[in-house]
Amino acid sequence: MRVNCLNSLTTVLDFKNLYMNPSTGNHATVVTRAVEKYAETPGGLLPLLHEIQASLGYIPKTSVPMIASGMGLSRAEVHGVISFYHDFHDEPRGETTIHLCRAEACQAMGSRLLEKHVKSRLGVDFGGTTKDGRYTLEPVYCLGNCACSPSIRIGDDVHARVDADRFDQLLDMD
Amino acid sequence: MVRVFIPGDTTACALGANEVAAEILRQAQQRGLEVEVIRNGSRGAFWLEPLLEIDSDHGRLAFGQVSVDDVFELFEAGFPRPCEHETYLGKVADIEWLERQDRLTFARAGLTDPTSLEDYKKHGGYKGLKQALKMSPAEIVDEVTRSGLRGRGGAAFPTGIKWNTVLNTPADQKYVAANADEGDSGTFADRLLMEADPYQLIEGMTICAMAVGASQGYIYLRSEYPKALMILEQAINTAREANLLGDDIGASGRDFDIEVRVGAGAYICGEETSMLESLEGKRGLVRFKPPLPAIEGLFGKPTVVNNVLTLGAVSTVLAEGASHYEDYGCGRSRGTLTVQLAGNIRRGGLVEIPFGTSLRTLVEDFGGGTASGRPARAIQVGGPLGAYLPASQWDTPLDYESMSEVGAMLGHGGVVVFDDSVDMLEQARFAMEFCALESCGKCTPCRIGSVRGVELLDKIGIGDERSANMDLLEELCETLDGGSLCAMGGLTPMPVRSAVKYFPEDFERGLEDL
Numbered sequence: 001m002r003v004n005c006l007n008s009l010t011t012v013l014d015f016k017n018l019y020m021n022p023s024t025g026n027h028a029t030v031v032t033r034a035v036e037k038y039a040e041t042p043g044g045l046l047p048l049l050h051e052i053q054a055s056l057g058y059i060p061k062t063s064v065p066m067i068a069s070g071m072g073l074s075r076a077e078v079h080g081v082i083s084f085y086h087d088f089h090d091e092p093r094g095e096t097t098i099h100l101c102r103a104e105a106c107q108a109m110g111s112r113l114l115e116k117h118v119k120s121r122l123g124v125d126f127g128g129t130t131k132d133g134r135y136t137l138e139p140v141y142c143l144g145n146c147a148c149s150p151s152i153r154i155g156d157d158v159h160a161r162v163d164a165d166r167f168d169q170l171l172d173m174d
Numbered sequence: 175m176v177r178v179f180i181p182g183d184t185t186a187c188a189l190g191a192n193e194v195a196a197e198i199l200r201q202a203q204q205r206g207l208e209v210e211v212i213r214n215g216s217r218g219a220f221w222l223e224p225l226l227e228i229d230s231d232h233g234r235l236a237f238g239q240v241s242v243d244d245v246f247e248l249f250e251a252g253f254p255r256p257c258e259h260e261t262y263l264g265k266v267a268d269i270e271w272l273e274r275q276d277r278l279t280f281a282r283a284g285l286t287d288p289t290s291l292e293d294y295k296k297h298g299g300y301k302g303l304k305q306a307l308k309m310s311p312a313e314i315v316d317e318v319t320r321s322g323l324r325g326r327g328g329a330a331f332p333t334g335i336k337w338n339t340v341l342n343t344p345a346d347q348k349y350v351a352a353n354a355d356e357g358d359s360g361t362f363a364d365r366l367l368m369e370a371d372p373y374q375l376i377e378g379m380t381i382c383a384m385a386v387g388a389s390q391g392y393i394y395l396r397s398e399y400p401k402a403l404m405i406l407e408q409a410i411n412t413a414r415e416a417n418l419l420g421d422d423i424g425a426s427g428r429d430f431d432i433e434v435r436v437g438a439g440a441y442i443c444g445e446e447t448s449m450l451e452s453l454e455g456k457r458g459l460v461r462f463k464p465p466l467p468a469i470e471g472l473f474g475k476p477t478v479v480n481n482v483l484t485l486g487a488v489s490t491v492l493a494e495g496a497s498h499y500e501d502y503g504c505g506r507s508r509g510t511l512t513v514q515l516a517g518n519i520r521r522g523g524l525v526e527i528p529f530g531t532s533l534r535t536l537v538e539d540f541g542g543g544t545a546s547g548r549p550a551r552a553i554q555v556g557g558p559l560g561a562y563l564p565a566s567q568w569d570t571p572l573d574y575e576s577m578s579e580v581g582a583m584l585g586h587g588g589v590v591v592f593d594d595s596v597d598m599l600e601q602a603r604f605a606m607e608f609c610a611l612e613s614c615g616k617c618t619p620c621r622i623g624s625v626r627g628v629e630l631l632d633k634i635g636i637g638d639e640r641s642a643n644m645d646l647l648e649e650l651c652e653t654l655d656g657g658s659l660c661a662m663g664g665l666t667p668m669p670v671r672s673a674v675k676y677f678p679e680d681f682e683r684g685l686e687d688l
Contacts, residue, residue, distance in 0.1 A: 042473060043435075045455030050397075050436060077456075084457040084614075085438030087397055099398075103359030104554055107604070108517035108592045109545065141441060141558075141608065143398050144362040145185050146590070147220035147515060147522025156400045160188035 030055045031063045035070030045071055045081055049088055058089045086138075094129040094136035096174070098122075099153040102139045105146035110163070114150050117164040121171070175208045176254040179227040179234070181284065182213030183369040184401050185362070190241060191224040197245040198226075202254070209254055215370020217284030218524030219271055225284075227266055228254050236263040271521060271540060276502060278510050279486050280526050283370035289408045291416055294373040300418065302492030306381045307426050314385035315341055318488060320496035322508030327353055327444075327481030328556065328585040328661070330507075330574045333488070336478060339468035340386040343476040348388040350379050350430075351453065351472055351479045354395040354402070355437050355444040358557025360516040360588030364482035366524055368395075368402040371486075372409035376432060378485030380423065381492055382478055383430040391432040392472070393482075394449050397439055406434050441612040445660050446479040448614055459614045460660045481586070483512060504530035507573035517554075517590035518544045530576075534568040537591055548593040552601070552677065556585025558608050559665035561672035562592075562601060581672060583665075598677035603631040605669040609654075613662060620663025623654045627670065634681055644674070644681065 034051045038044035048067065052059050059082055068075045082088045100118055101111060122130050122137055129136045145151040148160035152167065159170060180186070180195045195211050202209040216223060222238035229235075237248070240261050251257040263269060277283075286293035294300070306314050319334025340348060352375060356364040368375060379391045395403055410432055413419045421429045435453055437443050443452045447461035450472050471477025487509060491499045500508045507529035513536055515522045520542035527536075533553060537543070544550050552562045555572075561582035563570070570580050577584045592601075606627030613620045630647045634640055651667035658664040674681060 043453050043455035046435065046438060046452065050438070071455075080457050081455070085440050087438035101359075103608075104558060104601070104604070105360045105516040105588075105590045107601075108590055108596070140398060140439070141612070142357060142359040142361075143184075144356060144365040145188050146360045146362055146517065146588070147519070147524075148185055148189060148223075149517060151188065153398070158184050158188040160185060 027056060027060055027063065028066070031060075031066050032070075035067060039070055039072075045073070045078070046085075049082065053088060057093050058091055061090045095134050096155045097136050097138055097153075099138050099140035099143065101141070101143050101145075101149070101151045101153075103142040103146075105142070106150040109149040109161075111150040114152075114162060114164060114167065118152075118167055121168065175210050177210050177212055177229045178254050179212050179214040180224060181216040181370075182288075182401075183216040184365060184399070185220045186216050186223040186225070187401070189223045193242045194224050194226070194240055194245060197242050198254075201245055201249045205249060207249075207254070212287050214286060215283050215288045216366060217266075217272060218280060218366055218370075218526075219269065219521075220523035221521040222263070222269075222271075222523075226261075228256070230256055232265060234266040236266045236269060237261040238263045271523075274540075275526050276510055276528055277526050278490050278499070278502070279367065279374070279483060279512060280371070280524060282374070283366060283524075286371070288370050288372055288405055289412065291373060291409075291412050291418075294371070298493060299373055299489075300377055302489040303377050303380055303384075303418070303424070305492045306384050307424060307428075311341055311385050311387060314381065314492070317496045318385070318491055321491040321499040322496075322503070322506070323484065323487055323491060323499065324507070324574070325481055326483035326487070326512070326586065327446075328358075328583070330584070333480065333484055336468055336480070337382065337385055339466065340388075340476045340478050343469050345476050347390070347473075347475045348386055349472045349475055349477040350382045350386070350388045350391040350485075351449065351477055352379055352391065352393040352482055352485055353444065353446065353449055353479055354393050354399075354482050355449060356396060356399075356482070356586070357441040357444045358559075358586050358588050360554065360590035361514050361557060361586045362516075363512040363514055363524055363587060365399055365402055367482055367486050368399070369405050372402075372406050373413065374486045374489050375406075375482055376409060376413050376419065378488040379432060380419065380430055381488050382480065382485060384426075384428060386476070386478055388478065389429050389431070391430060392453055393432060393434045394437060394443070394453055395434055396437045396443075403434060403436060410434070440614075441608075442614045442662055445662060447660070449479065450477065457614070459616045460662075462659065483586075502528040504528070504571070504573055505575055507575065511572060511584070511587055513572065513587045513589055515541045515589050515591070518546055518550070518593045519591045520545050529573040530571045532569050532571055533563065533589065536572070536589060537568070541591065544591060544593045546593045546595075548595065550591050551594040551596055552592045552598060552673075554590040554592070554601075554669065555588070556583045557588045558605060559583075559661060559668055560585050560588070561668050562598065562676065563672065564676040567676070581668070581675075583668065598673040598680040599631060599635055599683070602670045602673040602681075603628060603635070605666055605673075606631060609662060609666040617657070617659040617663060619654045619657040620659070620666070623650055623658075623663065624666060626650060627654075627666075635683070637683070640682070647674070 038048040226237040227234045323333045324330040443458040448458040452458040609624035
């Protein structure tokens with residue numbers, strides 16, 4: 001079961017159950033496997049966290065003690081790393097993340113207007129997940145596509161010269 | 175079999191290259207034509223993407239800004255043979271925008287299949303490493319020093335001197351760390367190099383390892399570049415299979431391997447010591463210097479930390495010789511500069527030229543003015559920590575020293591153009607906001623000063639005690655400038671001060687409302 005697929009409210013509730021009991025079932029397996037894989041890797045905490053997040057969609061708070069003991073770190077150190085980086089999240093997320101670029105090159109091409117449109121179309125602010133659980137909206141500061149701004153990233157796909165109409169079109173196609 | 179080249183890099187794909195490639199294969203199949211689609215790297219002429227190319231007796235021919243809807247018409251007109259169509263641009267070699275450049279680092283970009291080692295070697299690849307393996311470590315370092323190469327990440331520190339320090343610091347383990355955390359808005363040169371010519375970075379890192387005696391390399395790649403990750407991983411594996419990485423490289427008796435580590439969305443990790451902390455699996459807190467990373471770097475061992483372009487350039491320096499590289503450029507800025515034309519620009523993309531070209535030449539001749547067609551008003555050079563320059567400064571030559579004389583910096587070569595609809599107070603406010611968002615939090619001027627900066631600019635924006643708050647803003651900039659631990663806090667005043675200095679009228683609004 002891939003738990004990063006939120007389709008309905010029921011799944012959200014299931015998600016919460018899993019989230020409350022991560023030592024049972026899938027979560028524990030994923031975390032244990034990742035810890036085993038990276039325990040001997042020098043500075044392996046970041047790749048480990050990436051792997052857990054890629055599998056589960058987020059890094060459950062209750063997995064912190066397991067990661068800490070496996071990596072020979074304190075819980076504070078593990079929590080410190082998760083909270084430092086924008087990419088890591090300790091709450092369940094939408095099925096797909098939409099990254100909207102807020103940096104200067106995109107600003108020069110009207111990203112501030114696009115930002116307003118995207119937020120109102122999705123009905124969420126940055127960090128928020130749509131009611132149907134499909135999308136989480138995040139700001140990003142540069143996608144390296146600055147010659148053809150404004151840029152957004154939906155999942156792993158970057159899109160160029162996105163205005164309000166193009167965004168709606170992309171969403172309808174997704 | 176006709177070969178059709180369709181770039182597979184991020185920007186080309188963001189403009190529909192994948193869909194165009196699929197449609198070409200579909201049309202070819204329907205017509206019973208044998209077509210081989212090669213996903214080359216982009217040439218960096220992003221304004222022309224998706225830029226299709228085909229082989230011909232007269233060299234490669236180009237079709238620009240091709241959309242899915244063009245494909246049917248193209249085939250009707252005779253594609254994939256040379257044919258008349260509105261997207262047809264003639265010979266790639268004759269496209270003026272490309273032809274006017276001096277491509278050293280990006281000579282292969284767009285020409286080759288990025289993951290093909292054979293292609294890389296056929297176009298001069300691994301010539302540098304071959305030279306290096308015949309030389310002693312000190313000779314390699316000397317060659318790099320004589321080329322005048324300076325760090326392309328932004329700080330412009332002489333590369334040879336850095337390498338020499340690592341070479342002369344005895345240790346049981348040394349590292350090479352490529353900084354591929356290209357976070358500056360308006361920059362994409364590292365990305366293009368990794369997506370279009372990844373072996374060049376691998377070769378450069380290997381040469382560096384041979385020079386300083388390192389056995390392990392890391393590429394710290396930002397998570398915003400998933401395509402670069404895929405291409406790098408593939409290239410590293412191929413290099414390993416060909417014994418160009420791993421044990422006993424090219425039967426030289428020397429070992430070196432590379433691992434790609436993916437960042438996690440923190441801009442500050444582009445700062446070298448923060449990057450080292452992140453590679454060690456920690457929060458990306460900036461370290462005090464000294465000790466320099468060259469003496470106590472990754473895991474406390476001597477480490478070369480270089481930008482992707484710097485390491486890429488090393489391959490050219492070794493392959494063609496120090497003097498060939500040094501022949502380009504002016505003053506103390508040697509070699510070529512990779513400028514990235516971005517933001518509100520008609521012909522954006524990557525321009526590699528000798529140092530010393532003016533901003534005006536770049537933006538007007540190469541860039542063709544703004545995309546919106548309105549007059550350009552401000553150009554930010556060198557990323558979010560770089561200055562905003564008005565038209566009166568656009569004749570400044572682009573080299574490290576000249577830029578610094580006008581209170582600006584070249585940084586990583588990002589050039590972001592804004593038209594006359596820009597509100598410079600808003601841009602100054604964003605500089606402070608960005609610093610507040612991305613500060614690692616270790617030093618007070620950066621962590622707290624940036625937050626106070628946003629508040630001050632909000633007050634100035636509504637005309638609240640404008641004069642007193644403008645004085646306070648300058649004092650705050652002084653504190654950030656002089657009291658921050660690294661360039662994040664130290665340089666945030668640069669965009670703010672330049673906005674105030676060159677566009678004072680934008681900071682006076684609200685007065686009439688009082």
